[in-house]
Amino acid sequence: MWRDLFAPTFFLPPPSPRSDVPATRDDVVRVSLATAVKFVSDLHQKEVDAHPPTEALRDWEQRAQKYADETMEKADADGIDNVRQTWTAIHRVKAARKGEIFQPREPYPFSRYWK
Structure with missing residues (x-):
């Protein structure tokens, strides 16, 4: 049984x-x-x-929400194209709609700045 x-x-x-x-x-x-x-x-x-929800998971969700809220407030204040996270997200969505893959610009290695 x-x-x-x-x-x-x-x-x-x-x-x-x-x-x-x-x-x-x-x-x-x-x-x-x-x-x-x-x-x-x-x-x-x-x-x-x-399986009770753990404090760590709840804390992680709250920190993620706080980060998202702060990013959106900054984008509202400075403009969505002037905040790197929102600019990247918007271009990633636009590329996906076109069937393309968005490749963000990679930073130069430190050695190029030192030369």
């Missing part, structure tokens, strides 16, 4: 004549709708409890 615990669960209605499914089958269980909903709810809660 427990071997199929991780198998997909299908909530299909039982066939109309209930006598065609023998009661001895171990892959068919008939319960009330309330019992089925409680089972699914409890199963979901167990999964949430087993």
